Amino acid sequence: MSKSTGSCQGFLHHVFDYETPKTLIIPSIRVGFVFRFTQFLVLLYVVGYVCVVQKAYQETDSVISTVTTKVKGFAFTNISDMEPRFWDVVDYNIPPQGDGSFFVLTNVVMTPGQTQSRCAELPNPSTICVDDCDCVEGYNDPRGNGIRTGLCENYSSIVKTCEVLSWCPLETDTNLPKRALLAEAENFTVLIKNSITYPKFNFHKRNILSHINSTYLKRCEFNRKTDPNCPIFRLKHIVSEAGEDFQDMAVKGGVLGILIDWSCNLDWWARKCYPKYTFHRLDNKHPVNNVAPGYNFRFAKYYRTAEGEEVRTLIKAYGIRFDVIVFGTAGKFGIVPTIVNLGAALSFLSLVPMVADWFMLTCMKKRDLYSRQKSTYLVEESEVESACLKNP
């Protein structure tokens, strides 16, 4: 080999001379087997676990969703405290707009004919009085129901309480019926329309699947086994799938989650994208670690008398709030996660020779022979002189 001194050629040598490691071939089946077996284990993990089980080669995106709901059903109530009354959707479904969270009234404490006026407070240790001196005018008791006027009035024939300025008569919500007023609500149905988008993959879908026809939709009812794709749910069914009893829950109300899981695999070779419905009670029904159990809120219907006075019917509404919660992640083959995971796997493959070397140099009988031929100790210059090396 002739030595070139041209600097350009030197540079070319520097860039294009290819430096490859010298290797020693060990014709040992045992070492070879350990090497191949370790390689196989790594490949198995990469192909089997990372690719097939975890689908780590996929990019992911979160769902964007819109929900429309429509409740159907009516009920008739005839209890002693109240006039017989017919209830339709407009009466018990609040708010009426039919978005992802809807409320079905099941129990009610009504206080009709409230006006801005004065009346005796509900009796309790802090409101009971003997004469006007016990009642401080203008006092605003956070647990009371109004601003004290400073007078002590008869609440009933046996007890006197401080008079307050408030919406009178005051609401008495202590004797809530043990059985829900709208017990029939368990047979109401709700139609849930849900359309989702995975913006990264430009993928759109509805929970009313394309193979379902309108006739089926008019008569079907969701059932995990027989009708898993019907978007119409009977309230009783929802509550019982959540492991609760409708009549129990209806008395004091609660919050029930209708969870729609849109986890999807959007790879073309395995396209699978269906909504999966599950139901969970979301509020805490246990009385410990709890405050204001159940679910209720107050609202009022405002009227005006012929004389122009404002009157309202106060309604304390107990019921079940259904929250439709849509979640999910879609995965689709993506070049970056694939590369990253392949790269990580390759790193592990590059560990395999270390394992085989270690095995070869510690567990084999001929380890000293292998070691001597594999590794060379640096030879000092003086020794090199006399050595048989012919390097230029």
Add this chain to the structure above:
Amino acid sequence: MSKSTGSCQGFLHHVFDYETPKTLIIPSIRVGFVFRFTQFLVLLYVVGYVCVVQKAYQETDSVISTVTTKVKGFAFTNISDMEPRFWDVVDYNIPPQGDGSFFVLTNVVMTPGQTQSRCAELPNPSTICVDDCDCVEGYNDPRGNGIRTGLCENYSSIVKTCEVLSWCPLETDTNLPKRALLAEAENFTVLIKNSITYPKFNFHKRNILSHINSTYLKRCEFNRKTDPNCPIFRLKHIVSEAGEDFQDMAVKGGVLGILIDWSCNLDWWARKCYPKYTFHRLDNKHPVNNVAPGYNFRFAKYYRTAEGEEVRTLIKAYGIRFDVIVFGTAGKFGIVPTIVNLGAALSFLSLVPMVADWFMLTCMKKRDLYSRQKSTYLVEESEVESACLKNP
């Protein structure tokens, strides 16, 4: 080299002796070129695709958002079925709070003067009767409008139907006007205020950009080309950008998504973060695979007569629900994803010598020469005796 037997020195040797692979330098331009070219391809992929296109060196965070909306406009209706009427925001915008989902009423079926009473059912095959025997008292037909009283009454002069206990008179929503009542709603405008946060990056922004002044905001109107940053949208414009016709959609209602994409690159050298608006119809307008097409809901205004009887005006409201859907992912340089991606790239770089070796040992003329000098077969001890190896 003298052999040290001190255990400490032996340990130091074990830890600090540096073992480096012996290499063979091949002065072949072709092999060198294949090596460098493969290296170049890997680097190109890493720099070009992973870093520039996919920005895989970034950490990501999802958007948190709050939306306020305010609809403006009024309309006057004068059709034969109804008294002339003036509609302002309070009349047609339900709910009035102006959150991310608002409804604009466009068509309406009003049933004034409903009271809790008895009336003949709407005629259909299951309600038509000849005498009282056809009507079971207390029967609650899910498709009907009330609880049967057991009587058969005249619905009109020619047909008799079962009497029901319900809110009477019953609503007849079959002859919905073909042209939307509030056709003028297409000229209403909505102001959308949206403020977002990327909590991981402590980044806050509003859709009213800081370079926009109040004077502009008072007169501008969104237009993708001329005013892409104006937060005031004409309803007709929104609907037509979604590929729909407002007057068509207004008759039976629908759900329209106003999607605000806040995908942001928060790296300081390329800070770009503007809202991008797109519009999509979210409900299914096709009559197949559908139930209850369009969008409507019922609500009522409750009154009380001078005699104290409760009366309500039932309103079946058809209209367009606009859902403001805010989504997006922000990316910012992060040390962990950078390291992970660099690591994966390095793994691939470590594959390059394999490619070059394979090329050298299979495609080159001198492959046998290369192979002989690169790989050494293990030499058995007996042979070693007579060999010219001078290792200590």
Add this chain to the structure above:
Amino acid sequence: MSKSTGSCQGFLHHVFDYETPKTLIIPSIRVGFVFRFTQFLVLLYVVGYVCVVQKAYQETDSVISTVTTKVKGFAFTNISDMEPRFWDVVDYNIPPQGDGSFFVLTNVVMTPGQTQSRCAELPNPSTICVDDCDCVEGYNDPRGNGIRTGLCENYSSIVKTCEVLSWCPLETDTNLPKRALLAEAENFTVLIKNSITYPKFNFHKRNILSHINSTYLKRCEFNRKTDPNCPIFRLKHIVSEAGEDFQDMAVKGGVLGILIDWSCNLDWWARKCYPKYTFHRLDNKHPVNNVAPGYNFRFAKYYRTAEGEEVRTLIKAYGIRFDVIVFGTAGKFGIVPTIVNLGAALSFLSLVPMVADWFMLTCMKKRDLYSRQKSTYLVEESEVESACLKNP
């Protein structure tokens, strides 16, 4: 070594012969130290930063949440413009359902007794007229309050304006009280119940922690220092933590975010999952780059007179909208991210020999000796003949 010609044995040799790189051992403490130190730095980064600080070995999931709120408190107003009035939750909390977004009314412009009729427009340059010719019949001014009738009427004794068909009398919202009507609202409290789920980890939790008992919940009030886990918040406290003044904000309203951060580490050895509350004002309070500052909306209470005419009380409600925004990411040990991060770290470890080689071949005195013994130039066949190499 005997050469086998059997093809099966040849294949076995091909598969199971183990090829290991030949190495040169350099007994130099300095090179060894550079090698070990670089290795140590990489390991430090992997263990210290990636694992401990960034927890990159974790899989993550986003939170799913449901919120219930309940406002408490009442107020009494007695100002000159309005009758003395008592306000309870039903009057000032809109919508009443108690979901994640609730509104507390603090200021109000009431316009009682509106009917569908005709009245003179509010005076401004475009509505003032001299005679009927100035008013075009049917003209619908987007900034006006109704449809012009074509007449010019006396607005007051000194100014005439065009008459419009509208809900009359018109609202005049220009003289908004400088001090909020419901200044007392700052002492109202809100109970926030929040239950969350991480579906990937099947993890459920409530913001009312399990070690809190009901007695405590009845009297506690959130305070970052003394009661960080109490779910009852005084409105004034929320607003002041957001850096705002309640009385200031109450006049024109605003939007206030109650952010609940549920970032959790679900690894069993470090399980930590508590809600962290922060408060931010979400709307823009600065008058520049703004339109319609504050937060208000209009709603109406509809009545019917004894003669059957529809009358409404129009209410322009100013107040604070509280948006409960729940966010967070849970992390838990996951095999795939662990492998990916380990793989990336290994890639960097495989770089360490390159660093050490570079150091050895450029910075050491004996670099030529090392270089000569490490790398061998390819020896051409002719030279090989005469060389002392004993390869088979």
